[in-house]
Amino acid sequence: NFISLLFLIGDMRIQDVRAEDAAQCLLPIINTHANEAEKVSNLLSTFFRWALNDGLLPSGVSPVSREGRFKDIVANHDDGLLESRNHAALPYEQGPAFYSKLVAAGFTSSALLRFIMLTAARSQAARLCRWKEFDLEACTWNVPAENDKVKTTDPTKAPIREILLSPECVDLLKSLPSYAEGCKPESFVFANLATGRPFTSESLVGAIKRLHEARKKEDGVGWIDPDKTRIIGEPARISVHGFRATFRTWAEEDEHGNVNTFNQTAAEFCLLHTVHDRTTRAYRRNPLKNERRALMNAWGKYLSTGEWPQKR
Structure with a gap:
């Protein structure tokens, strides 16, 4: 998963990565390898959350935010992936x-x-x-x-x-x-x-x-x-x-x-x-x-x- 990210966005500066770039890490596998797509999605989320907390994103917004462009791009290809990024929870019952x-x-x-x-x-x-x-x-x-x-x-x-x-x-x-x-x-x-x-x-x-x-x-x-x-x-x-x-x-x-x-x-x-x-x-x-x-x-x-x- 990490190697695939390096291949696609590894040469880019953190602040230059757009939602479209991040989404390209997922789109080729989103419908054929759902579990791998979720792992890549989680890795992107963790990485950019770290970058945001360390002040490396001048915009103050993660390119993989679930409230922005990234969500729209991914949702057009798969409705369940962003939901699946949530942590598995015990049913309250x-x-x-x-x-x-x-x-x-x-x-x-x-x-x-x-x-x-x-x-x-x-x-x-x-x-x-x-x-x-x-x-x-x-x-x-x-x-x-x-x-x-x-x-x-x-x-x-x-x-x-x-x-x-x-x-x-x-x-x-x-x-x-x-x-x-x-x-x-x-x-x-x-x-x-x-x-x-x-x-x-x-x-x-x-x-x-x-x-x-x-x-x-x-x-x-x-x-x-x-x-x-x-x-x-x-x-x-x-x-x-x-x-x-x-x-x-x-x-x-x-x-x-x-x-x-x-x-x-x-x-x-x-x-x-x-x-x-x-x-x-x-x-x-x-x-x-x-x-x-x-x-x-x-x-x-x-x-x-x-x-x-x-x-x-």
Whole structure:
């Protein structure tokens, strides 16, 4: 995949790559090799996101943005590819069952995955969190900018980085070996017991893979994202990042009334997303803390018991 990109755009300066150039890396294989096309698409997205974060794109816009010309070009050839770039997510209906498997596993890595599910946090922020970021009495976790996807500390642009912790999440944190050792401020919350260092993203992928293989022996399917499986034409094992989508789709679920029970802007804030509309400034003055608290508490209860929140 990397060699194919070098062949097509390797001689170009980063700032000169247009949406049309990036799309040419995909169009020859988009209908004949869907899985390879997705891998190339993901590689392009990762590369230009890095370039954008490092200030290498003067325009401030990635040529493979899903909101621009690239999307239009690719969509004319295949409607499913851009959707398939999303991380494979656990269906929210299966959330409690998967969570119970993590509880039963009993490893620190499985506790970290439970924490990621309960907080809907990004993997890096969770893997690298230290005790100094938490106030367990107030049930809050303040994610430092260096561990967030959006690095800016400008208060007019930075997202809300406070994550509210459910009772289930606080209980989980208090059960950890690092808590028993005194919650030393600089200590990693989820340290690998063998190395004392944070877990790698690969170790979490491995933990999910083991659970997937065990489930597959039981039901012949495993823990997969059925929608993405349909799009790419092969089983799509769930991903760590996909737990964020699991939370978000649960928060706007319609049959049980979550979409009306919970404030949907608050759900975005729970994911540390910035809402880009004219009300953003007002929300900075009132960051919907009570609404976010209600969401996270209901989510924690749902994962641990399977109980749906009462409709408002």
